[in-house]
Amino acid sequence: MGKRYVVTEESGCGCWSVIGFLFLCSIFITIAPYLLFILIIAVIIGLIIYIPKMRQRKQHAAEEAELAERERQLELRAKRIALEKRERELNDHKGIDNDGWDDF
Numbered sequence: 001m002g003k004r005y006v007v008t009e010e011s012g013c014g015c016w017s018v019i020g021f022l023f024l025c026s027i028f029i030t031i032a033p034y035l036l037f038i039l040i041i042a043v044i045i046g047l048i049i050y051i052p053k054m055r056q057r058k059q060h061a062a063e064e065a066e067l068a069e070r071e072r073q074l075e076l077r078a079k080r081i082a083l084e085k086r087e088r089e090l091n092d093h094k095g096i097d098n099d100g101w102d103d104f
Helices: 015-097
Strands: none
Touching: none
């Protein structure tokens, strides 16, 4: 056998929820100007603190990018020098190694 559920009807029209909502709205409306003022002050203080940090981070990132680019240029220059050195060594050995072995 299944359970029986009994539905009961609440008495009243639900006006108390509307009255409570209006009461909360009236309290919020009276406090809203003060909350708005506090919010504006908090935003101003936040911006005063955040903007210098943002500029500092941006400057630091630019310096890091510049250093990385300079390091990459140095690595490319070092590779180019090493390659030129190897080419010179191969050209020098090429002239020396062929002497006397032409008939084979």
